Amino acid sequence: MNRVILSLVFALLLSACGSAPAPRSATDEAAIQWDRRGQEAYRRGEYQEALAAYEEALRRYASVEHAEGTGIELLNVAMVESRLGNRERALQVLDQVLASRDAAMPARFKAEAAYRRAHMDIEAGNAVGASSWLERAQGFCGDASCEVAGRLQNMQARLALLRGDITGAEAAARRGLDINHRRGDALEEANSLRLLADGASRRAQYPQALTFYEQALALDKSAAEPTKITLDLLGASRSLAAQGKTDAAVEYAERARRVADSVNDDRGREQAQALLKSLGR
């Protein structure tokens, strides 16, 4: 009986020693609620609604000079503007992060903003601009502990592949693979593997490419990312087709088409159909 009482007293003392997180202000709570609404609308593809929610969250954070919250919401607003096709507006918002003289604005947000500018340039076909922004992002990032470091390596690999620098691409992809694996970022790890597979394909090392695609596929399946699963299956199918294994290639391509169909992924479906056609199906 005494032991039980002693245990309870000990537990109470321990709980009293524990440090409770500081309670949030009503403004912070409201900003978080708006941010969550924005996330949900974005996932549904309702970008206009997402934009309104993120702008509301940004106003709340800005009203209390919450640097981290402001940085987050500026990045989100830029992302949604980009999705809405408002490229100029998205660039202006990213520039607000990059040009911020607020000492409280974490450098990781600037790194993230520079990474996003690089991303926009690469999507627009401006490889030179993308390289420049990538360098700036790496400058803000500093070391591999930076949140965006793994993605920067993968993007560097993409740019190298675009230039035809397969060696450089593979080196960057391997660095990215290492960083992303250590960070436990399965999706980016799969991206690194896919980039390695793309490089191996360029070298006509199809069995090695197939191995990388299979590894990426396993990670993407565990993360339940249908678009990426489609890409992995298509890559594997092409590797098999290049080795003359037509039946297996057709099987992978059909799997890719089924996955793309199930999520209305038009781009994936078109690629799968084109591949099947080239395989005589």
Added chain:
Amino acid sequence: MAILQDDDARFQHLNRKLGIFLLIAAAGIVLTLISIGIEQKLFTPKTRIFFVTDSGRDIVQGMAVKLSGFNIGKVKRLELSEQARVRVTLEINDEYMKWVRKDSKAKLLKEGVIGDNVIEVEPGKEASPALAKDSEIAFEREMGMGQVVGDLYEDLKPLIKDLRSAVHHADVLLTDLPGTRARLDAVLGSAQRNFTSLEKVTASELPAAVRGGREVVENSKKVVDSLSRTWPISNNVEQPKAGVLPLDSYGTDAPVGAAPKK
């Protein structure tokens, strides 16, 4: 040898006087007959034309033949042909033949609702040649009242049947109506009582219950918040926070499956 003495001067030349009287009477009769004949247009020159029809029903000899309402002749004769068809000969006064042309048409129709049947000849076009003697004119029989009524009846028959069925259904519905109304009254009465009870509840008990519920929820939230901030629970409860939307480095980060709505 005379039995009576012809002494009276009035009886002198009696035979001559009688002859003259008889002659005058006969002339009067002839003149009257001629007058009647002229009146009846017996001496008017006429042209015969004919038409052929399946039946001689409602056509009789002597029937008037009219054009624009005026008598222009009559039915002279009806004959049954070898093919069991009826040939009807019309006699038209020559003075009216100028309007009877090859494209003219004879119609059997009734003058008014209860009038006589007549043959009405429709005038032909001026460009059309005049109809020659003993030529055939086109004929048609206008629908009589009986036939009109008969056709109308045939058309109305299904409608009448439907109407009868509808009336039968209406009868059934009307028979059930008092019972339905009684049940509806009962339902409405019950609903009214329920609404009255509900109004009482909402007016008195519901606000208190809502207030109580809100207090319970707020208190529970406070307790849960306090607990979640207490070590070691706080280590296991993830606080909601704002986050940056991920941007994939491979370039396929748009949500798939949800059509973008701008």
